Amino acid sequence: MKAILIRYGELALKGLNRPFFEKRLIKNIRKKLKNIENISIKKEQGRIFIENLSEDHFNFAIERLKKVFGLVGFTICEVAEKEIEAIKSADLNAALNEIKKGKRTFKVETKRADKTFKLTSLEISRLVGAHLLKNLADMYGLVVDVHNPDFEVKIEIRDKAYVYSSEEKGIGGMPLGTGGKAHLLLSGGIDSPVAGFMIAKRGVEIEAVHFYSFPYTGEKAKEKVIDLCKVLAQFTDKLKLYIVPFIEIQTTIYEKCDEKYLTIIMRRFMMRIAERIAKLNGGMALVTGESIGQVASQTMESIICTNAAVSVPVLRPLVGMDKKEIIRIAKNIGTYDISILPYEDCCTVFVPKHPKTKPRLEEVIKEEEKLDIQLLIENAISNTEWMVIEDR
Numbered sequence: 062m063k064a065i066l067i068r069y070g071e072l073a074l075k076g077l078n079r080p081f082f083e084k085r086l087i088k089n090i091r092k093k094l095k096n097i098e099n100i101s102i103k104k105e106q107g108r109i110f111i112e113n114l115s116e117d118h119f120n121f122a123i124e125r126l127k128k129v130f131g132l133v134g135f136t137i138c139e140v141a142e143k144e145i146e147a148i149k150s151a152d153l154n155a156a157l158n159e160i161k162k163g164k165r166t167f168k169v170e171t172k173r174a175d176k177t178f179k180l181t182s183l184e185i186s187r188l189v190g191a192h193l194l195k196n197l198a199d200m201y202g203l204v205v206d207v208h209n210p211d212f213e214v215k216i217e218i219r220d221k222a223y224v225y226s227s228e229e230k231g232i233g234g235m236p237l238g239t240g241g242k243a244h245l246l247l248s249g250g251i252d253s254p255v256a257g258f259m260i261a262k263r264g265v266e267i268e269a270v271h272f273y274s275f276p277y278t279g280e281k282a283k284e285k286v287i288d289l290c291k292v293l294a295q296f297t298d299k300l301k302l303y304i305v306p307f308i309e310i311q312t313t314i315y316e317k318c319d320e321k322y323l324t325i326i327m328r329r330f331m332m333r334i335a336e337r338i339a340k341l342n343g344g345m346a347l348v349t350g351e352s353i354g355q356v357a358s359q360t361m362e363s364i365i366c367t368n369a370a371v372s373v374p375v376l377r378p379l380v381g382m383d384k385k386e387i388i389r390i391a392k393n394i395g396t397y398d399i400s401i402l403p404y405e406d407c408c409t410v411f412v413p414k415h416p417k418t419k420p421r422l423e424e425v426i427k428e429e430e431k432l433d434i435q436l437l438i439e440n441a442i443s444n445t446e447w448m449v450i451e452d453r
């Protein structure tokens with residue numbers, strides 16, 4: 062019989078909270094594999110096992126598990142009776158799999174969670190190693206190398222014996238839903254989807270808020286943001302997206318305020334509206350894709366001004382990263398190709414000729430006195446649409 066064995070290391074650090082993290086992780090795994098009928102998921106000291114999978118579901122399940130936060134590694138394993146002959150033959154299968162890939166040197170490592178098993182870990186490893194050499198050395202040139210083997214055969218003695226040889230890396234992080242909830246300001250650009258991914262990877266549930274300037278930004282720009290949410294939803298199970306009409310705010314600022322402050326005042330409106338949406342929907346923080354110095358509007362002074370518009374914390378997971386690193390993550394998670402599609406964002410519709418790159422908060426507040434801030438926010442919020450994008 063085969064099963065999937067899952068390791069989830071980081072959780073081990075979490076002391077008394079551990080059962081809470083584990084429960085949530087299992088719930089997330091179950092949701093991710095909801096399309097496979099009749100599977101059973103069981104937890105065993107630092108491991109999760111998925112059993113009852115039919116042969117053609119293994120690869121599908123593995124692909125889905127690659128997108129579950131909190132997994133350190135996983136592998137398909139052979140499940141054998143806790144009896145040395147059964148263990149030996151499971152090991153033979155595991156080793157043959159590696160030999161097929163051209164690997165020739167090996168070592169055996171045994172972990173004995175069930176201390177009542179009559180052989181010690183070392184004795185099991187020795188017996189199994191000898192069995193593999195006896196059966197495979199002549200035919201395939203298999204040899205032992207304990208220092209730098211091509212592959213390791215691992216045996217875990219628990220309620221049954223679990224045998225495996227190669228392991229895939231999991232995505233890591235913390236199980237989604239264990240770190241509270243935050244609202245992501247999601248543009249159509251490269252950075253904010255990555256910022257959302259990084260915060261979700263810390264276990265934080267996210268909802269997305271997008272500002273759009275119809276008719277200046279068209280349907281395509283909106284579809285692009287929905288497509289970005291579809292990619293993020295593969296990691297977050299589902300993603301609620303709020304689409305906020307922004308044109309009235311932009312045109313009003315444009316008409317009434319000094320053009321130099323257009324960008325910073327616009328940003329402060331985005332923050333205020335996102336904060337309002339967050340507070341109405343259980344969000345405890347905002348997330349943006351800003352990093353210092355990337356563009357003229359992302360100076361320390363601008364950050365001070367945008368922060369001052371809201372009272373909730375603003376998380377900026379990209380703040381210390383350079384563009385190359387951000388692009389690498391965007392490519393890995395699958396948002397990059399969508400982000401580079403050339404549709405206008407609301408921020409590119411009204412761009413001042415000479416923006417203030419180092420705005421002073423007092424000056425910005427003074428400019429904003431020309432506006433009925435509350436009314437503009439109320440209008441935008443009351444015309445906001447939302448949708449829930451599901452992971453299929």
Ligand SMILES: Nc1ncnc2c1ncn2[C@@H]1O[C@H](COP(=O)(O)OP(=O)(O)OP(=O)(O)O)[C@@H](O)[C@H]1O
Nearest residue numbers: 246247248250251252253270271272349350351407
């Ligand atoms: N139309 C929008 N809707 C929602 N949030 C936005 C929008 N435009 C910008 N933001 C937020 O403000 C941040 C800074 O925007 P800016 O255009 O200066 O930066 P950027 O580095 O190009 O970011 P991105 O690549 O995410 O667009 C974005 O990362 C995003 O969090």
